[in-house]
Amino acid sequence: MSNMFYVAPEQLIKDRAEFAQKGIARGRSIVGALCDDGVVLVAENPSASLHKVSEIYDRIAFAGVGKYNEFDRLREAGIRWADGTGYTYSREDVDARALTNYYAQYLGDMFTEGQKPLEVEILVAQLGSAVRTTKLYRIAYDGTIADEPRFAVLGGDAETIRQRLAESIPEHQVSVAETVRLAVNALAGPERSIRHDELEIAVLQDRGTRRTFRRLSDDDVAALLE
Amino acid sequence: MGLPLFDAASDPGPSFLAFAEAAGLASPPSTAPDTVHATTVVALRCAAGVVMVGDRQATSSYIASRDVRKIEAADHFTAVSISGSAARGMEFIRLAQLSFEHYEKMSDVSLSLEGKANYLSPLIQRNNLTTPLIVLPLLAGWDPSHQVGRVFEYDGAGGCYERQDFAVIGSGTPFAEGALRLGFRPDMSVEDAVELGALAIYEAGDNDPSTGGPDFVRGIFPMIVTVTEDGYREYSTEASAAVFQRIHDRRRESGGVAGGSLR
Numbered sequence: 001m002s003n004m005f006y007v008a009p010e011q012l013i014k015d016r017a018e019f020a021q022k023g024i025a026r027g028r029s030i031v032g033a034l035c036d037d038g039v040v041l042v043a044e045n046p047s048a049s050l051h052k053v054s055e056i057y058d059r060i061a062f063a064g065v066g067k068y069n070e071f072d073r074l075r076e077a078g079i080r081w082a083d084g085t086g087y088t089y090s091r092e093d094v095d096a097r098a099l100t101n102y103y104a105q106y107l108g109d110m111f112t113e114g115q116k117p118l119e120v121e122i123l124v125a126q127l128g129s130a131v132r133t134t135k136l137y138r139i140a141y142d143g144t145i146a147d148e149p150r151f152a153v154l155g156g157d158a159e160t161i162r163q164r165l166a167e168s169i170p171e172h173q174v175s176v177a178e179t180v181r182l183a184v185n186a187l188a189g190p191e192r193s194i195r196h197d198e199l200e201i202a203v204l205q206d207r208g209t210r211r212t213f214r215r216l217s218d219d220d221v222a223a224l225l226e
Numbered sequence: 227m228g229l230p231l232f233d234a235a236s237d238p239g240p241s242f243l244a245f246a247e248a249a250g251l252a253s254p255p256s257t258a259p260d261t262v263h264a265t266t267v268v269a270l271r272c273a274a275g276v277v278m279v280g281d282r283q284a285t286s287s288y289i290a291s292r293d294v295r296k297i298e299a300a301d302h303f304t305a306v307s308i309s310g311s312a313a314r315g316m317e318f319i320r321l322a323q324l325s326f327e328h329y330e331k332m333s334d335v336s337l338s339l340e341g342k343a344n345y346l347s348p349l350i351q352r353n354n355l356t357t358p359l360i361v362l363p364l365l366a367g368w369d370p371s372h373q374v375g376r377v378f379e380y381d382g383a384g385g386c387y388e389r390q391d392f393a394v395i396g397s398g399t400p401f402a403e404g405a406l407r408l409g410f411r412p413d414m415s416v417e418d419a420v421e422l423g424a425l426a427i428y429e430a431g432d433n434d435p436s437t438g439g440p441d442f443v444r445g446i447f448p449m450i451v452t453v454t455e456d457g458y459r460e461y462s463t464e465a466s467a468a469v470f471q472r473i474h475d476r477r478r479e480s481g482g483v484a485g486g487s488l489r
Contacts, residue, residue, distance in 0.1 A: 055331050071233070079331045080230040087242075087324055088227070088251055092325050102229040211327075 016117045020141035020214050024066040031165065031187060032063060032123045032136050032148075034181035036172075038205035038212070039125045039134060041097030042183040045200040053202045055081035055213035057063025059127040061204050065155040066141070067121035074103060074122060091210075096126035100137040100145055108143025117141050121154045127204035127212050153186075161186050176203055177224045184225065196221045227251075240332035242325040243349065252321070266437040267296055267307040267428040268406060269366040271391060272419035275375035275454035276366040278305050279423035281398070281431055282446055283438025284312050284337035292438060297449045299458040301326045304342055304367035305451050311359035318361050321349060339369040343378040343386055351384035362395050367453045375453065398430025398437035400407030405429045416452055420461075424450065424469045428477075429484075440470035 030052060036113040041063050043052040052071075053063045056078045064071025078099055086094045103122060106179075111117040120139055127135035136148040146152070151169060153162040165186035173179075180201060188194045201216040216224070230249055238244035246252035258406050267280035284291040290312075298319050300306040306322050308315030325345060330336050337345065354360050366377045379393035380386055391410050394403045405426040414422070427448045433440025440447045447470050450461035461469070477484075 017359075054334070076332060077231045078228050079328065080249075081227065081330075083227055083242060083328050084230065084246065085250060085253050085326055087246065087320070097269065106229050106231070 012111075016111060018126050018144065020034070020111070020117040020119050024121055025156035026140065027065050027067075027155055028160075029153060029157050029161055029187060030063045030123065030126050031064050031153050031161065031171070031183040033151035033165075033179050033183055034134055034136070034173050035176045036174060038127055038176065039136070039201055040176055040179045040183060041123070041125060041202045041204075042180060042187065043200040044194055044198060045063070046198050046202075048197070048200075049141075051200060053200055053215075055079075055202075055211070056099070057086065057094050058091060059129060059132075059204060059212050060094065060099065060209050061125045061202060061213050062125040063154065064120055064171065065084060065122075067118070070118045071120040071122055074120065078103070078124075085121060092131060095132065096124050096135055096137060100124045102137060103139050104145045106143075107139060111142040111200040123152055123154055124203060125179075126129075127206070151183075160189070176205070178226050198224065237311045240329045241345075243321065243352075244330035245328075247487055251404055265296070266394070266396035266402050266427060266434065267309060267364055267393060268394045268402050268423050268426045269305075269307070269364050269379075269389075270406065270410065270414070270419045270423050271366075271375050271377055271389075271412075272416050273413045274416050274466050275368050275452060276305070276377055276383040277416060277423050278307060278364070278366055278451040278453075279420070279427045280307050280451075281396075281427055281438045281448045282441075283436070285436040289438075292441060292444065293446050295449065297451050298323065299451075299460075299461075300342065300365070300367075301330075301336070302457045303336075303370060303453060304365065305341065305458055306346075306362045306396070307365075307452050308361055310361040314357070314361045315355055315363075318349060318353065318363060322346060322363075338371060339367050339376055343366070343376075343388070346378075346380065347384040347386045349384075350380055350382075353381050354384065364395050366391055366393075368455060368457070370455075373455070394426070396437065397428070398411045398427075398434035402426035402430040411412040416454065420450055420452070420469060421472075424466075425473055426449065428470065440467070440474065442467075442471075442474070 030043040032041045041053045045052050052077050056062045062075050062078055082094045124137045126135040136152045138146040138148055138152045168182050197218050199221055202220055203214050204212045236250045269278045278297050280296040282293050284294045297305055297307040300322050308318055369376050376392050378386055379389055392406045409422045430437040438449045447466040450466045452459050
C-alpha cells in the first residue's frame with residue numbers, strides 16, 4: 001500500500017517551479033529584439049544543427065531554451081498549427097497571438113497536471129503587416145505570457161542579460177547589424193566573447209517574398225559583427 | 227484547432243498530408259459533379275533547366291474562365307501544373323506547395339526534386355481513385371543536387387515517370403506533342419525551348435476547343451515559366467505576348483498553315 005502524504009498547494013507549485021527553473025538554467029540564453037525593419041533572434045548555441053531558433057510561418061518565428069526535445073516538440077506543433085490554420089482559412093489568418101495562447105495553455109496544463117513541468121521557455125515573434133503589429137511573446141514554463149515591447153531574454157542567465165541589454169539598447173529601433181551587436185554583447189557580458197560559430201542568428205524581415213524568416217550563415221554573422 | 231501534439235508512436239512526421247488527415251483537415255474527396263476542366267501544359271528539358279508553357283482557359287460546356295493560372299511555383303526550384311478538374315487541380319497545387327514548405331520547416335532541409343515528384347503520387351492516387359474528378363499534374367524543376375533540370379509526368383493512377391525530353395498534359399496533348407516531337411533537341415537553350423513550348427501551345431490552342439491560345443483582344447497570353455539554377459521565373463504578360471506575337475506573325479504570313487516546317 002502506498003502512503004499518500006499531504007503537500008500544500010503552495011509547496012507543490014514552488015517545488016515544480018524550482019524544478020523547471022533548474023532545468024532551464026542549465027542551458028544558454030536567447031535574445032529576441034525588434035530592429036528598425038524587423039525582428040532579430042540571437043541564440044548562443046554550440047550546435048550547428050540542433051536549432052533553438054526556427055521558422056513557424058510566413059511572418060512568425062519560434063525560439064526555445066531549456067530541454068531540446070521538449071521545445072522542439074512545441075516547435076513542430078506550432079508549424080503544424082500554422083500550416084493547418086493557413087490551409088483551412090487563409091495565410092493572413094495565421095496569428096502569433098493565437099499560437100501563443102495555445103502554447104501557454106499547454107505549458108500551464110503540464111505545469112499543474114503533468115507528470116513534471118516542461119523545462120522550457122519559448123519566444124514567439126511576429127513581423128508586423130498591414131493587419132498585424134510586430135510582437136514578441138515570451139511564454140514561461142508555467143504558461144505565463146509576457147508581451148515584450150522592445151526585447152525579450154530567455155534562459156538561465158536571463159535577468160543579468162536583460163539588465164545589460166536594457167542599459168545598452170537605445171530608445172529608438174536601430175539596424176539589424178546594430179541590434180545583433182547589442183544582443184551578442186549582452187549575451188556575452190563584459191568578461192567573455194562568443195565565437196561566431198557558436199551564435200545562431202535569424203531575422204524576420206520583409207524582402208519582397210512571402211516568407212520573411214532568414215537564418216544567417218556563419219559568414220553572414222561574421223560580416224555583421226565586423 | 228488546438229495545438230496539434232502527437233505522441234511519438236502516432237506522430238505524422240514532416241508530411242503535411244499525413245498530419246492534415248490525422249487532424250481531420252483534409253477529408254478524402256467526395257463525388258460531386260464538376261465539369262470545369264483546365265487544359266494544355268508542356269514541360270521541356272533544356273540545357274540550363276526546364277521550361278513550362280501552359281494555356282489559360284478553363285472550359286465546361288462553355289468557356290468558364292480565360293485567365294486561369296495552371297502553372298505555379300511549388301517552391302523556389304519547382305514548377306507544378308495541372309490538367310483535369312479545375313476545382314481539384316487548384317486544391318492539388320495548394321496541397322503540393324504547402325507540403326514541400328511544411329517538410330522544409332519541420333526538418334530544416336528541402337525535399338530532393340525526386341522526393342517532391344514521388345510525393346505527388348499518393349496525392350494523385352488519393353484523388354483519382356476515389357472520384358471521377360480526375361487531376362493530372364506535371365512537375366518540373368531544377369535539381370540542385372545533380373545540377374540539371376528534370377521533368378516528371380504521371381498516369382491516372384499516380385504512377386510517376388521521369389522524362390528525358392518533354393512531357394505534355396491536357397486535352398490538347400496530341401497537337402502540342404506533335405510540335406514537340408518534331409522540334410525537340412537535347413540541350414536546347416532556354417530561349418529555344420521557350421519558343422518551341424510556345425509553338426506547341428499555339429498548335430494546341432489552334433486545334434483543341436478546350437485549350438486557349440494567345441488572346442490578343444483581351445491581352446491574355448499563355449503562361450511561360452523557366453526554372454534554372456537561379457530558381458523559378460515567370461515571363462511577364464508583355465514578354466509572353468512578344469513570344470506569341472512572333473508565332474502569330476509567321477502564321478499570318480503563311481496564311482495560317484504551319485507549312486511543312488516548325489514556324
